[in-house]
Amino acid sequence: MPRNRNDQTKEAKRDEIVTAASSLFVSEGYDGASMGKIAAAAGLTPNTLYWYFGDKDELFVAVADRYLDLLLEQHTTVAEQPLAEQFVWLVDSLRPVRHLVATVHARVARSPRIAEWHSSFHRQMEALFEDQLTIELSAARRNAEAAVVTFAIEGAVTHDLDADATADLCHSLAQRLAGL
Amino acid sequence: MPRNRNDQTKEAKRDEIVTAASSLFVSEGYDGASMGKIAAAAGLTPNTLYWYFGDKDELFVAVADRYLDLLLEQHTTVAEQPLAEQFVWLVDSLRPVRHLVATVHARVARSPRIAEWHSSFHRQMEALFEDQLTIELSAARRNAEAAVVTFAIEGAVTHDLDADATADLCHSLAQRLAGL
DNA sequence: CCTCCTCTTGATTGACATACAAGAGATATT
């Protein structure tokens, strides 16, 4: 079982790269974060990145995955609050990574990897909230309501809404679900 | 008043370029539609594009503007129909240009030109529907409802929903507005 | 005939994602 040259497992090194890539993707966006910059931030040459990741999209997905895991983990801390508060929390959590959200939507047509991540993301988001819907609805209706909520939240994240407008939107969404 | 070399006004030539760029942006997306391809499609060298447009984003905005004008013009033909039908119409109209929508959101942070177009787009979309809201609401509440509708429609455009799901979503949005 | 003005092109630059082949260092095998 050959270990890494520097007493470091491959996974650990991958994680380091993901950390460096993460802050660059978030601050500079997908195009602004070149493989060269990411490599420099990780103390490597650009080529080395391709040992750990097949291409830029695979690295991006690794970054997105880490954020998604973090999000799902942190959601447990607010899972008991009313839906409106959970929505506000979700928007606030995602807004710092709005560049990632926009990138996913922009590249979903070009990159199969990102397309796959995208549908997985939506699946997990729906799972987060679907059992909190106490009212009985037809499956079609349920999907429509879930889509409205999901898309409205994505919109709130990627567009410029101030705190008040965000809260209004989230409460409107929750009230809507309650009033069915 | 010196005319164009080929008996063609500058505006006319710009329009030809926008036409060529338009179909390429729609079919290949922003990254896929290189200035070289666009120039070739218009029967020009890439450099010539830069005589008519300052940069790629300016050309993109010209394309987006044309679609927006078309959309606003065609909306008059459905303006008398119930809101739900207008929403369905809007989603169906925008879905073919979903790449443009995604591009706008992805580049809004990098290009001031596109950022400006983006806010103008949302302003005009809201104007389309705001006077159809017969119920009295506070300004804040009104904005929240408008945001939900706008974002839900954008989401329906950029995500894969079949015709039934689209109709369900649009009717749900309209029903909610009616039931306030 | 000369001189602007409008448009077009060729040559070039610098950044980028990515491929390839060769190296370096540690481990495993003989």
Next chain:
DNA sequence: AATATCTCTTGTATGTCAATCAAGAGGAGG
């Protein structure tokens, strides 16, 4: 101990792209 093999790293290179610049070509007006 010598060699082979695996893991990782780097140098070099390729092709593509947006954008720039300087130089032309053609018509209009003086």
